[in-house]
Amino acid sequence: MGFNGKLSRLFKRPRSLARIDFKRSEVDFTSAANQAIGGAGLVARAVLCGVGILAVVMLVYGLFEILKDRFIYSNPDFAIRKVDVHVKGYLSPELVLKWSGVSTGENIFRVDLAAIRRNLEFVPQIKQVTVERVLPNTIRISVEEREPIARILVPVASSNSIRADQVWIDENGIVFTRLDRNNEHVHARLQSLPVIIGISPTETIAGYALQGPEARAAIEIIKWLQRSTVVVFDQLRILDVGTPGAVVAQMASGAEVVFGLDRVPQQVRRLREVYELGRRLGRQLMWVDLSVTNNLPVSWLPLEGEYSPVNTKNLEKTTPSSRKNA
Incomplete structure (x- = not known):
């Protein structure tokens, strides 16, 4: 083999290199772009759907609050008319009622039962307290005094x-x-x-x-x-x-x-x-x-x-x- 043959063999394209298909590459790029646009559309629709659901939830919640205030918190049937005090001991029910802070006329659902219990438990003479709602208009307080020894x-x-x-x-x-x-x-x-x-x-x-x-x-x-x-x-x-x-x-x-x-x-x-x-x-x-x-x-x-x-x-x-x- 002469010099020219060796030179041509040296610069010959390797068989492992594929020929670039520009037309096919253009088609692939167009397909990817279309997929990206389609994905963005799905995201936009999902966002709009989420916003719609949130708006519906807020609307329902607002209606619920309005109805709750009208039929529960502002309902005169749920105004406290009686505070039933039971004392295991010698404390007077009137004194226990005063310590509790409960007054008639309040809405029974607006009364904080935990706060009433804390008010009474702060009295060292009282050992145990239970407070409960009795619908429609009664608060029941049960108090157990400490027994001195x-x-x-x-x-x-x-x-x-x-x-x-x-x-x-x-x-x-x-x-x-x-x-x-x-x-x-x-x-x-x-x-x-x-x-x-x-x-x-x-x-x-x-x-x-x-x-x-x-x-x-x-x-x-x-x-x-x-x-x-x-x-x-x-x-x-x-x-x-x-x-x-x-x-x-x-x-x-x-x-x-x-x-x-x-x-x-x-x-x-x-x-x-x-x-x-x-x-x-x-x-x-x-x-x-x-x-x-x-x-x-x-x-x-x-x-x-x-x-x-x-x-x-x-x-x-x-x-x-x-x-x-x-």
Whole structure:
């Protein structure tokens, strides 16, 4: 092969390169353009359809609001004519109604039931509240008061002296004040409740629970005594929580009962056994330390002719430090 042949072979078009078909390319471009125009049309129609649907929805919603205002919110049949108040306790329904903020004449559907419930739950004396609509024109409010289990004497400084005010606690230790003191029956019952002393005034905040370990133990003691026997509970007068690590109870007979902070049910059971023993022996309890676990120091009031109290186990009174080592 000569030089010219080699040169022509060098510049010969490769077989792998396809020949450009300009007519076919023009057709493909036109087809793509038509597809793009068609897609844009579909998008435009979809947008118009969405706008139309939104307009219909807004129109229906507007008509609904107009009808709702006319037939519900402005309907005199739904104006509140009665507020039915039920109280489990001694609060007057009139006072509960005042706290609720509900008034007759309001539309029953415009009343915020949650706001009424919050208004009443802000009162520390109230434990639980339910509020409901009773169609067509009644609001029903049910209130449960906190049941007091003890009183707390709180020192209050006046201009010339210091006096003691009273607050109450329920079974959860929630502090509250009583607003029905003019009721003589209620007042007499409240004054018969045991008194807790030794609590700092800063702890007696209405609506909050007592937090000190001695105060919490005193609450448990009261609850377990209530469950145990009415006779023993009726004897309970004062619980002193001022001594760290102990609760000292004073009974109506003058007896002193020392409780530890733990194992309250077991201590109450032992106290019941002590009272039963005294009944069998014909003796009156003078002092007992229930916090001691390995024995039971107890003293009885002396009978006529006795010179010292009779002690069945241990004559020496224990202190908080000695109780730990007993």
